[in-house]
Amino acid sequence: MGDDRSSSGAASQAGELPARLGAGISDVAIQVSCMVGVLAVMIGFTAIKEPNFLSLYQMQTTGREVAILSMFAIGQGMVIIAGGIDLSVGSVLCFVGTVAVYLMNATGLPVGVIMALVIAFAVGVGVLHGVLVCYLNLQPFIVTLCSLLVWRSLARWLTDDSTTGFQASEQPFFAWLGNGRIGPVPVSVILVAVVVLVALFIMRGTVHGRYLYAIGYNLEAARFSGVRVNALRIFTYAFCGLLTGIAGLVDASNVSAVAPSSAGTLYELYGITAAVLGGCALSGGQGSIIGIVVGAAILKVLYKALLFLGVSSLLTDAVTGVVLVGAVLTDALIKRRRAAG
Amino acid sequence: MASAPTTTLGDQTGGGSANGPLLRMEGVSKRFPGVQALDGVSLEVHAGEVLGLVGENGAGKSTLIKVLAGIYPPEAGQIFWQGRRVDIDGVQTSLDLGIGVIHQELNLADNISIAENIYLGRQPRRLGWLGVVDHRRLHAMAQEQLGKLGLNVASGTRLGRLSIGQRQLVEIAKALSLDAKLLVLDEPTSSLSSSEAATLFGVIRLMKRRGVGVLYVSHRLAEVVELADRVQILRDGEVAGLLSGGEIEHDRMVHLMVGRDINRYYQHEQRPSAGNVVLRVRNVVLANAPSKTGGAGESGTDTGASGKEGMDEATGPGLSFELRAGEIVGFAGLVGAGRSELARAVFGIDPIRSGTIELAGREVRIRSPRSAIRYGLGLVPEDRKQQGLILEMAVTPNISLAGLCDYGRFGLLDRRRELEVARHGQRELSIRATSLAQKAQTLSGGNQQKVVLARWLALRPRVLILDEPTRGVDVACKSEIYTLMSQLAERGVAIWMISSEMEELLAMSDRVVVMHEGRIAGELVGERISEESIMMLAVGGEWVGHG
Numbered sequence: 001m002g003d004d005r006s007s008s009g010a011a012s013q014a015g016e017l018p019a020r021l022g023a024g025i026s027d028v029a030i031q032v033s034c035m036v037g038v039l040a041v042m043i044g045f046t047a048i049k050e051p052n053f054l055s056l057y058q059m060q061t062t063g064r065e066v067a068i069l070s071m072f073a074i075g076q077g078m079v080i081i082a083g084g085i086d087l088s089v090g091s092v093l094c095f096v097g098t099v100a101v102y103l104m105n106a107t108g109l110p111v112g113v114i115m116a117l118v119i120a121f122a123v124g125v126g127v128l129h130g131v132l133v134c135y136l137n138l139q140p141f142i143v144t145l146c147s148l149l150v151w152r153s154l155a156r157w158l159t160d161d162s163t164t165g166f167q168a169s170e171q172p173f174f175a176w177l178g179n180g181r182i183g184p185v186p187v188s189v190i191l192v193a194v195v196v197l198v199a200l201f202i203m204r205g206t207v208h209g210r211y212l213y214a215i216g217y218n219l220e221a222a223r224f225s226g227v228r229v230n231a232l233r234i235f236t237y238a239f240c241g242l243l244t245g246i247a248g249l250v251d252a253s254n255v256s257a258v259a260p261s262s263a264g265t266l267y268e269l270y271g272i273t274a275a276v277l278g279g280c281a282l283s284g285g286q287g288s289i290i291g292i293v294v295g296a297a298i299l300k301v302l303y304k305a306l307l308f309l310g311v312s313s314l315l316t317d318a319v320t321g322v323v324l325v326g327a328v329l330t331d332a333l334i335k336r337r338r339a340a341g
Numbered sequence: 342m343a344s345a346p347t348t349t350l351g352d353q354t355g356g357g358s359a360n361g362p363l364l365r366m367e368g369v370s371k372r373f374p375g376v377q378a379l380d381g382v383s384l385e386v387h388a389g390e391v392l393g394l395v396g397e398n399g400a401g402k403s404t405l406i407k408v409l410a411g412i413y414p415p416e417a418g419q420i421f422w423q424g425r426r427v428d429i430d431g432v433q434t435s436l437d438l439g440i441g442v443i444h445q446e447l448n449l450a451d452n453i454s455i456a457e458n459i460y461l462g463r464q465p466r467r468l469g470w471l472g473v474v475d476h477r478r479l480h481a482m483a484q485e486q487l488g489k490l491g492l493n494v495a496s497g498t499r500l501g502r503l504s505i506g507q508r509q510l511v512e513i514a515k516a517l518s519l520d521a522k523l524l525v526l527d528e529p530t531s532s533l534s535s536s537e538a539a540t541l542f543g544v545i546r547l548m549k550r551r552g553v554g555v556l557y558v559s560h561r562l563a564e565v566v567e568l569a570d571r572v573q574i575l576r577d578g579e580v581a582g583l584l585s586g587g588e589i590e591h592d593r594m595v596h597l598m599v600g601r602d603i604n605r606y607y608q609h610e611q612r613p614s615a616g617n618v619v620l621r622v623r624n625v626v627l628a629n630a631p632s633k634t635g636g637a638g639e640s641g642t643d644t645g646a647s648g649k650e651g652m653d654e655a656t657g658p659g660l661s662f663e664l665r666a667g668e669i670v671g672f673a674g675l676v677g678a679g680r681s682e683l684a685r686a687v688f689g690i691d692p693i694r695s696g697t698i699e700l701a702g703r704e705v706r707i708r709s710p711r712s713a714i715r716y717g718l719g720l721v722p723e724d725r726k727q728q729g730l731i732l733e734m735a736v737t738p739n740i741s742l743a744g745l746c747d748y749g750r751f752g753l754l755d756r757r758r759e760l761e762v763a764r765h766g767q768r769e770l771s772i773r774a775t776s777l778a779q780k781a782q783t784l785s786g787g788n789q790q791k792v793v794l795a796r797w798l799a800l801r802p803r804v805l806i807l808d809e810p811t812r813g814v815d816v817a818c819k820s821e822i823y824t825l826m827s828q829l830a831e832r833g834v835a836i837w838m839i840s841s842e843m844e845e846l847l848a849m850s851d852r853v854v855v856m857h858e859g860r861i862a863g864e865l866v867g868e869r870i871s872e873e874s875i876m877m878l879a880v881g882g883e884w885v886g887h888g
Contacts, residue, residue, distance in 0.1 A: 207746045207754055214742060217731045224690065224720060224728045225743040225796065226710040285733060 028288045031279045031331070035294045039301060046305040053308050060186050062304050064178070064254060067192035069274060070296040071247040072267065074199050075240030077275035077292040081203075082236045083216040083284030084133060084140040088125065088147030090267035092244045095151040096122050097252030098260045101164045104171060111174050119245035125151070126241025130234030148268065155260040165257030178253025188250045192293075195243060199289045202239075208232060216284030273320065274299050277327050298323070361424050363388045363554040364409075364440075364523055369418030370578075371404050376786065376815050378404040380578040381418065386523060386554040391545060393569030393589070394558045397598055397842055400575040402558050406527050409556075410442040411435035441516025442525040447508055449515075451501035456483030458500050459515045486514040490544050506537025513544060523554045530564060542568060561880075562591050574598055595872060615851065616666030618702070619835045620687075620718075620804045624659035625696030627679075627686050627859075659696045660861055662854050664804060664835040669826060671850030672839040673875045679859040680839045681723050684806045688720045689713040700803070714743060719797035723808040723839070725786070729793040732782035736774050737763040739781050740795045766795030770825065787818025794825065805829065806837045811845060823849060843872050855879050 046053045072089045079086045096118045103114045125147060132143045168175035180187045203209035214222040215229050223229045252258045272282075278295030280287030299320060306316050362385040371379040379401045386392045396402050407413045408420075411432040420427055422438050429435050435442070449458045456479050457464070465482065467475040483496035492510045500508060509529060516524060526545075530538040545555055545568060559565055565572055571585040574597040582597040584590075660683055664670055672680045685691045687698060689707040697704050700716050707713045710720070722728035730739055740763045741748075748762075749755035763777050770791040774784055781789060790810070797805060810826070811819045826849060830836055840846050846853055853865040855878035862878040865871075 205754055206752045207749070208752055210738060210745060210754060214731050214734065214738070217733045218727070220728050221731050222742070224710060224722050226714040227742070227746075228709070228711055285731075 028279060028291065032288065032291050032294060035278065035291065035298060035327075039294060039298050042298070042301055042305055046308050050308045053305070056184060058304070060181070060184070062300060063189045064186050065303075066293075066297045066300045067186070067188040068247050068251050068254070069267075069270060069300055070192050070293045071195055071250070072240070072244045073271040073274040073278075073292050073296045074195060074289060075236075075243035076268070076271040077278065077280050077287050077289070078199065078203070078212065079140075079236045079240050080272070080275055080280045080282060081216050081284060081287045082212040082233055083219060084233060084236060085144065085272070085282065086126075086129065086237060086240050087141065087144040087268045088129065088151065089240070089244050089271050090264040090269075091148045091151040091155075092122055092125055092241065093248040093251060093264035093267055094258070094260055095155040096245050096248030097258040097263055098155040098159055098164065100174075100249055101166050101252055101258050102159060104166050104174070105164065111171055115174075115249055118249065119242065122241040122245030122248065123238050124241070126238035126244075127234060129241075130230075130237035133237070134230040134233050144268075152260065152264075159260050161261055163257050163259040168256065174249075174253050175256065176253075178250045178255075188254070191246065191250065195246070196289060196293055203289055208235070212236065213285055216286070218285075270299060273324055277324060279331075362386060362421075363423060364556075365421040365424075366405075366408075367419045367421070369405070369408060369415045369420065371408060371413055371415050376813070377578050379408070379415070382575065382578070382580055383418075384573050384580070386556050388522065388554050389549055389552045390570040391549055391555040391557050391568050393565035393572035394556060394575065395560060395562065395565055395572060395594055395598060396575035396581070397560070397844060400598070401578040402575055403527065404578075405575070406442060406444075406525055406556075406558060409435060409440055409525055410444075436519055439520055439522035440525065441513070441519060441521030441523065443509065443512050443516065443527065443529060445527045445529075447512050449500055449508060449512060451499070453500060454497050455487070455494065455500055455503070455511050456480050456496040458511055459483050459486060459496075459518050482518070483514075486518050487511075489517065490514055490547075491540070504537065506533045506540065509533070509537075509541065510544065513548075517548075517553075521553065523556065524548060525556045525558070527558045528560070529557075530559065530561060538564070562594050565589070565594070566591060615668035616833060618663045619666050619700065620664040620837075621699040621702075622663070622683075622687060623661050623697045623699070625661070625683070625686065625698065626659045626694045627682055628692040628694040629682075661696075662861060662864070664837055666803070666833045666835050667830050668851040669830050669836040669838055669849050671846040671853040672837065672856060673841075673843075673846050673853050674856035674862075674879050676841065678856040678879065680856050681808055682859075683856070684720060684808055684837065684839060687713070688718055688806060714800065714802075717801075717803035718806065719743075719800060719802035719804070720806040721790070721793050721797060721808060721810060723812070725789055725793060725813070730781045730789055733780060735778045735780055736767070736772065736784070736792055737777045739792050740766045740799065743796050744799050762799050763795075766792075766799055769798065770795050771821070785815065785818075786813040787815050787821075790814050790818065790822065794822070798829075802834060804835045804837060806839070808839045809841060810838060811840075811842070843875065846870075846875065847872065 043053070052058065072093065076086050076089060099121070100114055100118045103109060103117070104111060107114075109117075129140070129143050129147065132138045133140045166174065168179075177187055177191075182190060203212065211222060211227045211229075211232055214225075214227060215232060219229055248264070251264065255263070274296035275287060275292050276282070276295070277298055278287065278291030278293070280292065302320060302323060303316050306319060307313060311319070364386045365384075367383045368381045369379055369383070370377070370381055382401065382405060384392070384394075384405075394402055394405070404413060408415050409429065411429045411434050414430060420429060427434075427438060429438070429440075450461070453461075460479055460483065465475040465478040466472045467478075480496045487494065487496060487510075490510050490513060492507060492514070494503065494507065500511065503511065513524065524545075529541060533541065542564075545557070548555060557565065557568055566589055569589060571583065572589050572594060573583050574581040574594060576598060584593060584597075662670075672684075674680050682691065686693050687707065689709045689712055698707060699705065700718075705712075705716055707716065707718075713720070726732060731742065737760060738745075741759045744762065745754070745759060746752065748758045760777070766772065767774070767777060772784075772791045772795065773788050781792060784792065790813075794810075807826070811822055814822065823845075826836055826838070830851075838845075838849060840849075847870060850870060851866075853870050853875060855862045855865065855875055857879055865874055865878075
């Protein structure tokens with residue numbers, strides 16, 4: 001590779017870095033480090049004003065929230081990387097939680113069976129999305145939008161729109177899932193760490209991950225090269241369903257009672273926000289798992305920080321919106337400058 | 342590159358107009374990365390004459406048209422309009438001057454009426470500031486324009502109900518309604534039936550009598566002989582000659598288009614006789630048989646018989662042919678003859694309705710590109726940017742794209758092996774890139790094509806389908822690709838080469854299969870392979886030169 005033809009500075013620089021994906025792991029690394037920097041500044045600033053922000057308890061609760069958001073955001077991010085979109089997350093999460101609690105109260109089934117059932121259901125919904133998108137050529141936006149409407153509505157109808165809770169004493173394992181700790185670390189954080197490792201492995205360690213990026217960039221070219229584009233796209237929706245299912249159980253356990261009218265509302269959009277903050281492009285092909293997790297962390301830490309700094313909670317979404325626009329804008333400006341230079 | 346023939350132009354005029362030419366281009370050049378598309382081209386069009394512009398694919402005809410249409414600014418040279426120097430810096434400028442360009446792909450909307458298409462954006466208004474469209478006047482004006490062209494349809498008809506030929510006339514009517522003094526027609530008959538073409542020729546002659554200058558671009562030489570007062574020949578972006586009056590002969594044009602340079606890139610050498618049959622396609626009928634409708638968009642409601650006709654032919658006997666190890670088989674035919682569609686179907690991209698495919702004597706079912714790859718097929722697609730490359734990715738993942746899943750076990754990514762394959766491919770094909778991490782989109786056309794080729798070579802295919810392997814590739818890369826094809830054939834690879842370049846077909850093919858409207862019109866071997874025989878079959882005629 002030590003080529004004597006190196007002409008433009010940018011290209012030869014990229015060559016020195018171990019970039020293999022073109023968009024360049026280097027670019028992603030820079031992007032992620034920037035986001036981590038932003039996150040650190042946010043935490044630092046808030047901690048100076050309110051030292052309590054860094055107390056163990058606060059870190060644990062923030063950690064749980066980041067964990068739940070990251071979990072389905074990773075699923076959505078993978079769908080987005082492969083060029084799709086999943087808007088059903090909030091509704092499916094709500095349905096899973098509602099039905100799980102409902103089954104616990106209404107039947108004598110062991111909790112493990114119930115959890116397996118609802119997770120299987122969530123995966124099934126993902127597969128259905130994938131099949132409708134790939135084989136019937138429906139728009140993923142529309143397909144998952146319909147799902148968004150259907151599952152919450154069914155959850156509300158099933159429970160008569162009433163909040164259902166469970167007794168932690170009767171369901172110790174289920175309660176532990178969302179509230180328990182191993183040492184000082186919340187179970188949900190450990191769960192999400194496992195999810196991150198698995199997702200990282202898929203995206204970086206296997207051929208399938210590489211193909212997901214390829215599909216996101218150019219579905220047609222991937223198909224012409226023998227990539228099983230449909231199977232892989234269906235996989236992303238199914239994997240997103242799986243993670244949403246797990247997140248739904250953890251979330252239900254965490255709040256210990258599920259209100260089908262409000263559980264998981266707008267989660268799909270928060271997930272997309274986290275993915276985009278973390279470097280995913282809605283056009284597909286771009287994004288990284290670590291980026292998505294950092295994006296989710298920024299989102300949740302920002303919420304918490306605003307709360308600590310005494311900003312009205314009614315304004316948090318406004319701030320989030322501005323942050324997101326700022327991030328996307330910065331990214332666009334950097335890219336434009338690089339293209340010009 | 343000094344271009345000798347251009348000096349014959351200047352003041353010399355063939356059409357003979359006292360007032361000087363309507364349009365004069367002098368030394369116009371345009372370069373694209375890797376290709377000099379136009380190199381000091383000069384030409385003149387007079388009012389009331391038809392200037393034919395011919396040349397092989399890639400000779401620069403389309404670029405020249407786009408310069409006239411204001412789509413590409415020329416990099417050098419001057420353009421004079423009615424003796425006045427002009428800068429055609431945009432589409433609007435071109436229209437304002439009175440240049441009406443009828444592109445191969447028509448710029449019309451299917452879902453609105455003919456009249457609205459003609460006067461889109463400049464419909465007559467009434468009621469002052471309310472600006473309500475005056476439909477009565479709109480249709481009166483449109484009907485008048487249609488009448489001038491002898492097109493007997495109501496101006497309120499939805500465009501989608503017209504045949505392709507009629508749509509083309511609507512496009513001409515639109516240009517005339519804009520007071521076009523020069524009409525540029527780009528391959529106007531490529532999707533017309535012969536009777537429609539005859540109507541068009543009538544209209545062109547009519548325009549001529551009215552004093553409109555016509556620049557007629559076509560690779561159908563017979564039409565040019567019939568219509569043109571003068572013919573200018575382009576080759577590799579340069580003017581290769583100018584013929585007028587009685588000089589306009591088929592053979593002379595062919596000679597100037599390809600002529601002495603036929604062996605320039607590659608000398609066809611008779612390879613030792615081909616080996617066993619590797620691929621046998623028998624009575625294959627495509628599930629979505631190609632229709633004749635050109636680039637003018639889908640119109641299921643096409644009233645003409647053309648659509649049906651195509652279906653019947655395609656569902657008839659099906660397509661049969663075979664490929665032998667070590668031979669290069671050229672697939673010729675006009676654009677839309679169904680060559681790419683057949684390749685896509687055999688490669689498992691599109692479904693096949695009936696028929697069988699045999700590989701090395703064994704019948705196989707190819708359901709997807711992946712299974713095609715497993716059977717040893719490779720496909721370098723026609724559209725490099727859409728179907729060939731992941732432009733945003735680097736060279737390495739582009740080369741490894743098809744083989745990657747077989748490198749490691751359990752779908753693990755074997756980066757080391759991947760890099761080795763990429764390096765090997767770069768060396769074997771001498772891909773010029775600053776590094777393997779360079780994005781594919783920043784490579785020249787030729788190097789991009791080499792990346793796609795490297796992808797398939799790494800898989801050691803038994804059958805390699807090359808769809809327009811040298812399209813948009815510079816001359817140097819072209820000859821490298823030809824050499825590579827010969828080497829592959831020598832190694833026993835069966836090469837299925839779809840090409841629209843006559844020169845390429847003649848130079849490279851051991852055999853030529855000619856397709857016409859979704860069927861195989863004939864097969865030519867050895868000395869029967871000639872431009873004439875191929876063209877005859879491609880346009881649906883009978884080649885009578887059989888032994």
